[in-house]
Amino acid sequence: MKLIMAIIKPFKLDEVREALSSLGIAGMTVSEVKGFGRQKGQTEIYRGAEYTTNMVPKIKVEVVCDDALAPRVVESIQQAANSGAIGDGKIFVLDVGQAVRIRTGETGETAL
Amino acid sequence: MTFARKLTGAAMAMGLSLFAALPAWAQEEAPKIDPGDTAWMMTSTVLVLAMILPGLALFYGGLVRGKNMLSTMTQIGAVAALAMLVWVMWGYTMAFGEGGNAFVGGFGKLFMAGVTPDSVSGTIPEYVFASFQMTFAAITVALVLGGTVERIKFSAVMVFALVWLTLVYFPIAHMVWSSGGLFFEMGALDFAGGTVVHINAGVSALVAALILGKRKGYPAEPMPPHSLTLTMVGTGLLWVGWFGFNAGSALAANGTASLAMINTFVATASAGLFWMITERVMGHKGSALGFCSGIIAGLVAVTPAAGNSGPFGAIVLGGVASVVCFFFVSKVKPALGYDDSLDAFGIHGVGGIIGAIGTGIVYAPSLGGPGATDYAMGGQLVTQVSAVLATIVMSTIGTAIAIYIAKAVTGLRVDKEVEQEGLDLGEHGERAYN
Numbered sequence: 001m002k003l004i005m006a007i008i009k010p011f012k013l014d015e016v017r018e019a020l021s022s023l024g025i026a027g028m029t030v031s032e033v034k035g036f037g038r039q040k041g042q043t044e045i046y047r048g049a050e051y052t053t054n055m056v057p058k059i060k061v062e063v064v065c066d067d068a069l070a071p072r073v074v075e076s077i078q079q080a081a082n083s084g085a086i087g088d089g090k091i092f093v094l095d096v097g098q099a100v101r102i103r104t105g106e107t108g109e110t111a112l
Numbered sequence: 113m114t115f116a117r118k119l120t121g122a123a124m125a126m127g128l129s130l131f132a133a134l135p136a137w138a139q140e141e142a143p144k145i146d147p148g149d150t151a152w153m154m155t156s157t158v159l160v161l162a163m164i165l166p167g168l169a170l171f172y173g174g175l176v177r178g179k180n181m182l183s184t185m186t187q188i189g190a191v192a193a194l195a196m197l198v199w200v201m202w203g204y205t206m207a208f209g210e211g212g213n214a215f216v217g218g219f220g221k222l223f224m225a226g227v228t229p230d231s232v233s234g235t236i237p238e239y240v241f242a243s244f245q246m247t248f249a250a251i252t253v254a255l256v257l258g259g260t261v262e263r264i265k266f267s268a269v270m271v272f273a274l275v276w277l278t279l280v281y282f283p284i285a286h287m288v289w290s291s292g293g294l295f296f297e298m299g300a301l302d303f304a305g306g307t308v309v310h311i312n313a314g315v316s317a318l319v320a321a322l323i324l325g326k327r328k329g330y331p332a333e334p335m336p337p338h339s340l341t342l343t344m345v346g347t348g349l350l351w352v353g354w355f356g357f358n359a360g361s362a363l364a365a366n367g368t369a370s371l372a373m374i375n376t377f378v379a380t381a382s383a384g385l386f387w388m389i390t391e392r393v394m395g396h397k398g399s400a401l402g403f404c405s406g407i408i409a410g411l412v413a414v415t416p417a418a419g420n421s422g423p424f425g426a427i428v429l430g431g432v433a434s435v436v437c438f439f440f441v442s443k444v445k446p447a448l449g450y451d452d453s454l455d456a457f458g459i460h461g462v463g464g465i466i467g468a469i470g471t472g473i474v475y476a477p478s479l480g481g482p483g484a485t486d487y488a489m490g491g492q493l494v495t496q497v498s499a500v501l502a503t504i505v506m507s508t509i510g511t512a513i514a515i516y517i518a519k520a521v522t523g524l525r526v527d528k529e530v531e532q533e534g535l536d537l538g539e540h541g542e543r544a545y546n
Contacts, residue, residue, distance in 0.1 A: 044336060046401055047455060048442025051334040 001096040001109060002070040006061045007035065007089040008081040013059050019080040020063060023072055026112070029062040039087030058089060064096055066109045146235035152365035153236045153244055159356025160247035164192045164254050167353050171346030171404070172258055175454050178338035179534025180262045181544035187257050187266060191273040192250035198277050199246040200224050206282035207245065207290060214294040217286045234363050244360060245289075249281055251357075252309045256511075258456030259317025262335075263327050265526050266539045272320070272518040280316065280510035284308050284503060300499035301475055301492065303372065304361035306416025306468045307503045314461020315507040318452055323515045324524065326451035328531050340400050347404040351380060354411050358418035371482065372418035376411070379421075379430030383410020386434040394442075402438075409437040409459050413467035420471050422480025429474055433466040465500055472496040 008016060013030065020028065034055035041054040065073055074091055082088055101111040169185040176184045195203070202222055211218030221227060224242070231238035253273045260269070287293040288300065288308045295307070302308065327335070337343060358376045362369035387406025388398035413433030414426050421429065441458035452458060472493040475481040518524055525531075530538030537543060 045396055045399070046336055047405060048446060049331065049335070051336060 001064055001066055001099060001112070002073075003094040003096045004061075004063045004065065004070060004073050004077070004091065005094065006063075006077045006081065006091045007033065007058050008061060008077070009083065009088060010057060010059045012081040012083065012088075013061070015080040016061060016077055019076040020073065023069065023076060025063055025065060025069075025073065027063075031060045031062075033058050033060045037087065037090075056087060064099060064112055066112070143232050143235065145232055145237055146364070149235045149364040149366075150237060150240055152369070153240050153360060153363065156356035156360025157240065157244040157247055159353045159360065160244070160251060161353075163350050163353030163357060164247070164251045165189055167346050167349035168251065168254055169346070170342045171350055171408070172261065172454055174339040174341065174343030174346060175337045176262055177335060177534070178545060179536055181338065181536060182542055183266070183535035183539055184257070184261045186540060187261065187264075187269045188254045190266070191253045191257065191269060194270060194273050195250040195253050195277055196246055198274065199249050200242070203249055203277060203282050204242050204245070206278070207249075207285040208242075212286065212290075212292065214292065214297065215287060216283050217290055236363065241363070244363075245285070248305055248309060248357075249277060249285070252281055252305075252313050253277055255309070255313035255456055255460055256316045256320060258454035258460070259321035259452045260324055261453050262535065263453075263525055263531055264320075264324060265522050265524060266535075267522040268518040268524045271521050272514050275514035275517050276316065276511060279513060280312065280507055281308075284312055284506060287502075288499070295499045295502070298495050298499065299492075300495050301420050301471045302416045302468065302499070303419040303471070304358045304415045306412070306464050306471065307499055310412045310415060310460040310464030311468060311500060311503050312464075312507050314457040314459070314464055315504050316511040317456030318450070318461060319508050319511040320515050321452045321457070322450055323512065323519075327453065328528060330451045331446065331449070337401065340404070343404055344400060347407050351376075351407060351411060354380075354415075358415060362419055368419045368482075371421075374423050375414050375418050375421055375426035378423050379414035379417070379426035380407055380410040381430070382427040383407060383413065383430035383434035386431040387438050390435050390438045405437070405441070405455070405459060406434045409434045409463040412460050412463035413470065415464070416467045417471040417474055420482060421474035422482070425474030425479050425481055429467065429470045432470065433463045436466055437463050468500050469493065469496050 006016070017028070034057055036054045036056060039056050041052055041056055044051045044053060061077070063073060070093060074093060077091055098107060099111040100107050165188070169188045172188060173181050173185045200223065204224065205219050205221035206217050209217035209219055209221045211220065227238050227242065229237060229239065233241035253276060256276070257269065285308050288295045288302050290296060295302070355373060355376055359369040359372040362372055384403050384406040387402045387409065391398050391402045410430035410433060413429050417426060417429055437459050440462045441455045445452065445455070445458055472489060473479065475483040475492065476487050476489050477483050477485055515524070526535060526538055
């Protein structure tokens with residue numbers, strides 16, 4: 001099993017979700033996160049007090065799937081989240097040791 | 113029986129002769145309550161309350177960091193409540209008691225002594241007049257807190273308010289609004305309290321902020337407003353409530369109140385837009401906070417001019433005050449380096465001074481003002497400037513005394529840890545947002 005963790009632009013979430021649903025992905029976890037990379041932050045100004053915010057708001061999507069599906073999941077996230085501009089985000093793939101469905105106690109890929 | 117009849121007859125004759133003498137005396141000494149004026153003044157009074165809670169509490173609350181939201185709003189509410197109690201105990205008589213001298217009223221109305229539901233002030237019941245003026249004391253002391261929030265102890269705020277109202281507010285209110293008061297007799301024009309409320313609060317906030325010192329991390333650490341949404345809501349409530357403040361200061365539902373009303377619309381509208389225009393001219397984006405700041409600057413500037421200006425004079429006054437306040441808070445304050453947290457001085461002090469002096473100009477009939485045709489602008493401007501300077505001196509000295517008393521009694525400033533964690537938790541044991 002693989003954990004696919006994607007950091008994407010917030011407005012791309014719906015497209016990514018639709019792309020993954022069409023692959024048969026039945027669940028995901030989404031969080032609002034902040035970070036920085038090559039994309040520049042924003043300048044805010046309040047009554048002359050100027051602040052540069054380095055941290056840009058992003059969405060983190062986490063999906064666990066079986067090993068065979070992982071390359072297609074990565075590919076469809078890469079395509080759906082792509083706007084061609086700096087700051088589109090990154091995708092990381094990690095190995096997952098175990099998965100357990102809490103309600104039934106099922107383990108491994110049947111728990112996904 | 114006959115004797116009793118004779119006695120009654122004599123008494124009636126005496127009574128009748130007394131009555132015959134009554135009408136001339138009654139017209140002078142027993143003015144009638146006007147129901148229309150009274151209804152308007154009762155409405156105005158609660159409108160000014162709405163300026164404080166929730167208006168000012170939201171306006172200031174939105175401007176602080178989220179960890180100090182409840183502290184800011186609670187300080188405002190609590191000093192306003194304290195001002196109301198102090199007002200009926202000794203404030204009203206110090207400001208408006210009969211007798212007294214140029215600086216303070218007589219002490220005959222301590223604890224509202226002698227005031228009854230039948231007492232009349234002008235054309236309204238005296239209780240209504242006293243309540244209306246009470247709300248002015250309450251908002252003025254709350255405005256001062258704009259210079260001190262995010263670091264002053266709650267207990268220090270309460271001690272400060274008690275001393276400051278007694279030493280500064282009540283005497284200045286007497287000097288400006290009570291016959292026999294220094295500025296009143298000088299003929300200073302201050303329709304709704306530009307000197308008493310705004311210059312006074314602004315200067316006091318500056319002095320208090322200087323003695324208190326900067327917030328930890330100011331100005332290096334970012335301290336952006338935590339909710340400009342709430343600040344915008346508060347701004348709206350302040351504007352609405354300000355009609356009670358300004359048009360209510362006519363103390364009647366009459367033509368002067370109507371002039372104050374239209375001026376409170378147009379000066380404010382002008383100032384809100386002029387602040388945003390200035391931002392654009394200076395190469396920034398027109399901002400929500402800029403709009404709100406302009407609105408307040410305009411309201412402050414039109415306060416002394418509300419019934420003393422034509423509508424176009426008010427538009428110009430609002431615009432000028434807005435532009436000057438913009439440069440003051442965004443250029444002069446950073447250059448001087450003091451930490452007036454929410455710009456109580458930069459907007460209320462500076463806007464108030466421009467309004468007070470500008471009132472001497474826009475009062476002129478040639479500029480559409482209500483002044484007489486022989487209005488002498490030069491002399492009036494000297495009077496206006498003298499009143500401003502005297503207010504600054506009194507506010508400065510009185511605030512310094514009040515802050516040092518608060519420091520001696522309470523320690524004045526919260527611990528470093530409380531300041532870092534936020535005053536909501538440290539001073540009140542609550543969080544604004546859970």
